[in-house]
Amino acid sequence: MRRVLAGVAAALFAAAGGAPALARGGVLVFALSGGPDTLDPQKTAATLSFQVMKSLYDTLAEPDARGRLVPGLAASWAVSADGTVWTFHLRPGVRFHHGKVLDAEDVVATFARIRDPRTGSPKRGDFAAIERVEAVDPLTVRFVLDRPFAPFLAALAQGWGAILPRDVLAKGEDLAAHPVGTGPFRMDVWVRDSMLRVRRFDGYFLRGLPRLDAVEFRFVPDSAVKAAGLVAGDFDVVDAVSPLDLPRLARDPRVVVRQEPSATVNVVAVNNARPPFTDVRVRRALWHAIDRRAVLKTAYGPGSVPVAVFMDARSPSYVDMGDPYPYDPERARRLLADAGYPHGFATDLALPQPYEAHIKAGELVQAMLARVGIQARIRVVEWGMWLSRIYGGRDFDLTIIGHTGKLDPDGRLAGFGDPRAPANYVSYVNPRVAALIDAGRRTLRADLRVRIYREALRLMTQDAMMVFLGDPDVRMGMRRGVRHVRVMYAIDTYDLREAEK
DSSP states (O other): OEEEOOOOOTGGGSOTTTSOOOOOOOEEEEEESSOOSOSOTTSOOOHHHHHHHTTTOOOSEEEOTTSOEEESSEEEEEEOTTSOEEEEEEOTTOBOTTSOBOOHHHHHHHHHHHHSGGGOOTTGGGGTTEEEEEEEETTEEEEEESSOOTTHHHHHHSGGGOOOOHHHHHHTOOTTTSOOOSSSEEEEEEETTTEEEEEEOTTOSSTTOOOSSEEEEEEOOOHHHHHHHHHHTSOSEESSOOGGGHHHHHHOTTEEEEEEEOOOEEEEEEOTTSTTTTSHHHHHHHHHHSOHHHHIIIIIOTTOEEOSSSSOTTSTTOOOOOOSSOSOHHHHHHHHHHTTOTTOEEEEEEEEETOHHHHHHHHHHHHHHHTTTEEEEEEEEEHHHIIIIIIITOOOSEEEEEEOOOSSHHHHHTTTBOTTOTTOTTOOBOHHHHHHHHHHHHOOOHHHHHHHHHHHHHHHHHTTOEEEEEEOEEEEEEETTOBOOEEOTTTOOEEOSSOBO
């Protein structure tokens, strides 16, 4: 067995007796663009949900500030030379919110549930390589895979790898509304679409954490309302600061705007199964019709970075393809004419509420498409409906969305090319791409994986399966005095364990 004991930096991952005494207290009011669709981590793929659930649940491993996977609920782990047997040693004395002590049987029950088709988890495929999960002893759990699966540890570290208590699962209790985890905060009050409050869990396994008494998440889709509330002191932290609000906030000495790159790729997603988008010439015409740089700058902010592949520019798997379909409305018209649409066509453009930036981008895209004869009817869709009808049901022509970063390239690419895969919501068909992505999952050498994914990305862009806009920057506003609100590497969720105000 190859031994893995991830290096631990700072107090966050100190052993339970090793964290320093910390001042704590206060209620942090955090305004988010929207709320969770569920508090059951196995029943969603929505970033908005995991932004809240990170405070309620823990995973066996998790990313540090640089993206390295370090201990979470597992103190250490070992993996066999062929990558098919993973053995995790759990931290002793970890408690769930209802008092039960974590043991290996909880891990077994958690992964039995997510792998059960009846659970209906959108992330079930991330654990398809698991042949069985065994409790070796109360603090040791073994995963046996039926094949090498390179993204396995990263899958465990994502939010849907949260460990759940087996007694609660056995009773069939409603985790969607009544979550029970091991996280730093426990559930207090949830008023759907309005607010959610969590309170410090005094039994958290990292001594001295969390530092806050409570966090109150308020769901505020209007960016101007968030900015005004931040200035007035109603909010301590706000997410997704609009470019329009930046000048005002920058002038206010009571406010700080933190800006950093993200791993998100914003896209104009195209339903490849619906005519006329079954024709690659039409899909390429979309690229030529859309001024991607203008959309990025206006809707998402001046710090956004254009990309022409389905991967963020910080990823080792990123490949720079330049600008393969530059903004050229005349070229777009010629491609449409060649495809049999000399006068354009009408189409549907579904935009997700409460994402103001995506709606703004949609308005810009609508105007640009109109110049080449494509009449896009905007349809603003409530977030829950977007998840079920657009993403789940593929009931759309075009939509605009951001694909949040993942801890492994497979997290973004899995399923694309295979029309049967649930994650392939754009119904993109390319057996070669699907085979490459599958090969990337089974290849353990990092350098070979990079080469495989880069080839897949090139093919996806050649097929113009979506219009890739680029990576937006992350802009978070906060009152001066608020400290240690951490945006987790690549996955844009919030770690509030060390947060202070």
